[in-house]
Amino acid sequence: MSGRDRAAESRAGFTLVEVMVAIIVLTIGVLGLAGTTMYLVRQTTLSELTTERSAALQSVIEELRATPYDEVSSGSDKVGAFEVKWTVTQGQRTKLVSIVTVGPGLTSASGVPALGPSVIDTFDYRIMEQ
Secondary structure, three states: OOHHHHHHHHHOOOOHHHHHHHHHHHHHHHHHHHHHHHHHHHHHHHHHHHHHHHHHHHHHHHHHHHOOHHHOOOEEEEEOOEEEEEEEEEOOOEEEEEEEEEEEEEEOOOOOOEEEEEEEEEEEEEEEOO
């Protein structure tokens, strides 16, 4: 074998250092992908819970709108995973309805946002006498 053939043969393939660098780069990429997947799953779950909470709130509002003004009163209901309670405060020619939903959602009790099982959310709705 000539010197030129031996030099070409020694340059063929990968060195151990190149293989290790490639493995490290691949590992960092896969870990980044896993972290992004976890974030997307969390955000999707949060958006589903927010949609369910909005549907529960809308259900109660529609029920209140269908009720004659003089018969609107405080009450409660369970819609899906959410407990919904409302209180009615009489005003001059209006009724203020405070609607409280309790159920799964985003909480930041410890300063770090996390999904919690009993998150409270309040919405005020005003009904005018006609």
